[in-house]
Amino acid sequence: MNLPPNIPLAVPVKRSAESVAEAPRTFRQEFRKRRLLYLMLIPAIIYFFIYRYLPLFGVLVAFTDYDIIGGVFKSPWVGLKYFRMLFADPYFWRVLRNTLIISIYKLVWGFPAPIILALLFNELRSQNFKRVTQSLSYLPNFLSWVILYGLFYQFLYRSGLVNNVIIKPLLGHPIDFFGDSRYFRSLLVITDVWKNVGWGTIIYLAALAGINPELYEAASIDGAGKWKQALHITLPGIRSVISITLILSMGGILRAGFEQVLLMQNPLVFDVGDIIDTFTYRVGLVDQNYSYSAAVGLFQSVTGMLLVLGVNRVTKQMGQEGIW
Amino acid sequence: MKMTRGERIFSVFNIIFMCVLNFIMLAPMLYVLTLSIMPEHIISQHNHELLLPIPKYITLESYRYIFAGNSQLIHAYSVTAFLVIVGTAINIVFTMLMAYPLSKTDLKGRTAVMLYVFITMLIGGGLIPTYLVVKATGLIDSLWALIIPNLISPWYMIIMRNFFAALPQELLEAAMMDGAGEFTILWRIVVPLSIPVIATMSLFYGVGYWNNFFGVLIYINSPSKWTLQPFLRQVLIEASPRLLQESGALQEMLKAPPPMEQVKMATIMAATVPILVIYPFVQKYFVKGVMIGSVKG
Numbered sequence: 001m002n003l004p005p006n007i008p009l010a011v012p013v014k015r016s017a018e019s020v021a022e023a024p025r026t027f028r029q030e031f032r033k034r035r036l037l038y039l040m041l042i043p044a045i046i047y048f049f050i051y052r053y054l055p056l057f058g059v060l061v062a063f064t065d066y067d068i069i070g071g072v073f074k075s076p077w078v079g080l081k082y083f084r085m086l087f088a089d090p091y092f093w094r095v096l097r098n099t100l101i102i103s104i105y106k107l108v109w110g111f112p113a114p115i116i117l118a119l120l121f122n123e124l125r126s127q128n129f130k131r132v133t134q135s136l137s138y139l140p141n142f143l144s145w146v147i148l149y150g151l152f153y154q155f156l157y158r159s160g161l162v163n164n165v166i167i168k169p170l171l172g173h174p175i176d177f178f179g180d181s182r183y184f185r186s187l188l189v190i191t192d193v194w195k196n197v198g199w200g201t202i203i204y205l206a207a208l209a210g211i212n213p214e215l216y217e218a219a220s221i222d223g224a225g226k227w228k229q230a231l232h233i234t235l236p237g238i239r240s241v242i243s244i245t246l247i248l249s250m251g252g253i254l255r256a257g258f259e260q261v262l263l264m265q266n267p268l269v270f271d272v273g274d275i276i277d278t279f280t281y282r283v284g285l286v287d288q289n290y291s292y293s294a295a296v297g298l299f300q301s302v303t304g305m306l307l308v309l310g311v312n313r314v315t316k317q318m319g320q321e322g323i324w
Numbered sequence: 325m326k327m328t329r330g331e332r333i334f335s336v337f338n339i340i341f342m343c344v345l346n347f348i349m350l351a352p353m354l355y356v357l358t359l360s361i362m363p364e365h366i367i368s369q370h371n372h373e374l375l376l377p378i379p380k381y382i383t384l385e386s387y388r389y390i391f392a393g394n395s396q397l398i399h400a401y402s403v404t405a406f407l408v409i410v411g412t413a414i415n416i417v418f419t420m421l422m423a424y425p426l427s428k429t430d431l432k433g434r435t436a437v438m439l440y441v442f443i444t445m446l447i448g449g450g451l452i453p454t455y456l457v458v459k460a461t462g463l464i465d466s467l468w469a470l471i472i473p474n475l476i477s478p479w480y481m482i483i484m485r486n487f488f489a490a491l492p493q494e495l496l497e498a499a500m501m502d503g504a505g506e507f508t509i510l511w512r513i514v515v516p517l518s519i520p521v522i523a524t525m526s527l528f529y530g531v532g533y534w535n536n537f538f539g540v541l542i543y544i545n546s547p548s549k550w551t552l553q554p555f556l557r558q559v560l561i562e563a564s565p566r567l568l569q570e571s572g573a574l575q576e577m578l579k580a581p582p583p584m585e586q587v588k589m590a591t592i593m594a595a596t597v598p599i600l601v602i603y604p605f606v607q608k609y610f611v612k613g614v615m616i617g618s619v620k621g
Contacts, residue, residue: 037425040507044422048441051458051475053444055449056444059453120338133346135607136349137346145537146553146557147553147556150356150591151355161355161373226330226331263557284452294453297449304447305446
């Protein structure tokens with residue numbers, strides 16, 4: 001049973017006397033009001049069911065020979081046929097390897113970068129300079145990969161600015177970032193860090209703002225320099241945010257940046273740059289092999305989930321805060 | 325507070341580093357802007373090394389071309405604007421309707437609903453099953469395919485819920501005492517107090533529509549319903565500028581279109597500038613909106 005809400009102190013005495021007098025009706029009203037709250041949830045529950053749970057059941061497609069005309073229910077059950085096909089396909093192992101390499105590189109460079117940048121932002125004294133710098137660094141997050149592909153293609157292609165001004169004078173020859181397998185992954189990692197580093201600082205800046213300033217005062221009275229303060233106050237202060245961000249990024253380890261790769265890749269660099277997502281897309285929507293593609297997708301999302309759950313568990317065992 | 329020698333050196337290096345960083349963030353955009361307003365012969369004269377435009381050569385020919393007459397770009401703009409305005413409004417309404425009841429810590433069943441949402445954040449059906457559901461609900465080749473399947477983002481919903489939960493509850497209770505219903509409270513009290521988070525979430529949803537490329541690629545078949553991003557992508561891989569103008573429009577311009585490189589650069593800028601214009605206005609809200617909302621709850 002729901003109790004009537006506690007009467008806040010700010011409410012004048014007269015009114016609270018009234019509501020005590022009307023207690024039985026307030027009771028019914030309360031129930032009616034709660035009903036409205038449940039009513040508000042109904043569209044959301046329906047939405048989540050249709051567009052977020054039905055696709056989960058839809059992974060069953062991966063265990064059938066999908067019949068494009070008849071739909072899921074008319075498709076014959078084939079069990080693990082597509083998974084066997086998948087694990088026997090050398091091309092799948094190649095895209096899996098590419099995906100892992102690209103996302104691990106992105107993690108190695110892209111994970112610490114916003115932490116370091118947030119710490120540096122925090123040390124800037126001029127508030128105006130700080131604001132401008134922060135705003136500029138958030139901006140790329142809001143540009144689409146299509147725009148960024150256009151920008152970076154122009155900037156980095158064989159006779160673009162970077163090659164003409166920096167690379168040719170240094171190496172004596174241009175680097176074809178978009179068409180040379182040796183540099184394509186670096187291109188993906190660099191542009192990804194460029195897009196995300198600034199935006200990534202926000203969550204750490206929020207955590208930094210929550211550290212009690214008295215801790216710094218006490219430390220400096222005790223003679224701790226800036227470096228010691230950073231090591232013993234700042235880092236422990238943001239440790240839980242760091243571990244949560246790391247756990248969450250584990251879920252994306254088999255997603256190496258779909259739109260980015262789809263837009264930047266070309267047959268010249270498929271050997272190093274084709275990833276699970278682009279493979280799923282080509283097999284599924286271009287070749288219309290729904291079952292095979294769904295099998296790849298299922299493998300990907302289950303692995304992602306297991307990684308999140310596993311890392312979360314390990315983190316908690318190490319005494320850190322997990323995601324729940 | 326007095327700085328030690330080491331701290332002063334650090335401070336100087338930090339400022340230099342930040343200046344370099346700002347330059348790196350700006351350079352690609354400046355370069356493309358320059359290429360879009362400099363004539364081709366000047367660019368090749370300078371061996372493609374122009375980062376800033378030379379004022380006396382500036383030409384807006386390529387911009388005139390992409391916006392003139394029966395322009396495909398303007399058509400793509402209007403489709404995108406529809407999505408950004410209508411789509412974002414719908415997203416915000418439904419996200420709020422879900423976030424508000426869940427912000428009541430004493431609501432029975434709240435934990436169950438949160439779990440229901442949380443599971444979908446951990447695992448998704450993937451590309452093909454989602455595509456099949458969108459197809460089964462009859463949305464293929466409709467702009468609604470870009471709105472309804474993404475009606476509520478679980479992340480944004482949680483941020484909003486946390487923001488609502490952090491509002492002074494006495495205000496809401498006082499309104500309830502005065503006999504206001506939950507819908508009235510949500511509209512009259514919660515919404516006006518939540519402008520930072522609503523502005524931030526509108527920016528996120530809106531930019532999502534503006535930047536949507538893949539959704540359009542897979543769900544929309546008719547080029548007449550293309551939004552900016554697929555259009556821009558088409559322009560970027562195209563060799564001739566003619567695609568930008570419907571045949572019959574502006575004959576004299578079609579006879580001598582500006583160089584394709586310049587047209588491409590101008591189209592990139594045309595897709596970027598609206599974000600650059602709106603961004604500073606919303607930016608002041610989002611740090612506040614996200615920070616309060618992301619307090620773990």
